[in-house]
Amino acid sequence: MKLYFSPLACSMATRIALYEAGADAAFVRVDLATKRADDGADFGAVTPLGLVPALRTDDGELLTENAAILQYVADRSPQARMAPDDAAGRARLQQWLSFIGTELHKTVFSPLLDASAPDAARDYALKKSGPRLDVLERHIERHEHLVDEFGVADAYLVTVLNWTAVTPIDLTKWSATHAYAARVRTRPSVARAFAEESALYARARENARPATP
């Protein structure tokens, strides 16, 4: 497998899942500004919207979309128990993957993280953050993980919650969610992914900084 990723982007959820599974995978960094991948590929030709994650499977298929890739990685390594295999549990997992993808990632964070978004679009997104984090908080107050045990929905959520640091959202107002994020980040697969991608992210920013006299 080959994972196209950008440091600290939502593709980190798949890195966490791959580490958790102990799966063999190549990680190819994509510069989202230039759409060049470190393996020399024009990423816009790999996948037309140029969004990470994109996963090249061992069959040569290209899979996109977090919800699909995360379930694919989980199902490929059932011993890692990252996705329930009973119908009710799987439905609950799909509900959380969809909630994170639609209500948090795309509704709230995509506009807030997009420097080219107009202020009104960012304000509009910010107003939607409260009710959505409230939903999450009420669930997390009563559950250690989103679904039964640690799984791909938690990998996605901890990745998304990290973005609050560069938004006006103060996650400490949602104390159970804040504690959950801190707790999940101590898990070895998650800690390793954060350490590695934070270093890559810092290096990219360093390189992008204009030379000063």
Added chain:
Amino acid sequence: MKLYFSPLACSMATRIALYEAGADAAFVRVDLATKRADDGADFGAVTPLGLVPALRTDDGELLTENAAILQYVADRSPQARMAPDDAAGRARLQQWLSFIGTELHKTVFSPLLDASAPDAARDYALKKSGPRLDVLERHIERHEHLVDEFGVADAYLVTVLNWTAVTPIDLTKWSATHAYAARVRTRPSVARAFAEESALYARARENARPATP
């Protein structure tokens, strides 16, 4: 099962799937403005964000999020063949359900359909529509349905594409997608759902119109 819906909202995809399955279900209309459901329930107490669809299963569980509900309905009626049961096909289905939910529904249509959204947020959403409909067009040019045969992803997509009628998006510019939508709408389950929900939608608008002398 009990489906909480609003006429012509994304919950119509689940109605189509239920008709396609021949499944026994109660349909409970929700007034999204007042959050009252026709069965007398306070819909904000049923599900905190007050978003349709919400499905009460026969086990009494409440399931939300299109991607989860649609796969639940498909898996409950495998004879209707609305979701592939092989791993590669299921991953592809999940990719399309996620694409429709994140890139079309939430990124493009939610702001465009929200009368309270600021103009800049609507313009921002509108700018994102072209590249996303291009992705869809390139796939539909080469496929009759999103995944193999008619399934829940098509039910969701035809529901979402219908919303272009009340946006500045001119779907005829994407000719394969436009023809796909027209073709899918002739399918009996889809035609029936559109006829019934269009009538309910028109009646609700009629009732909401202020009395004129």
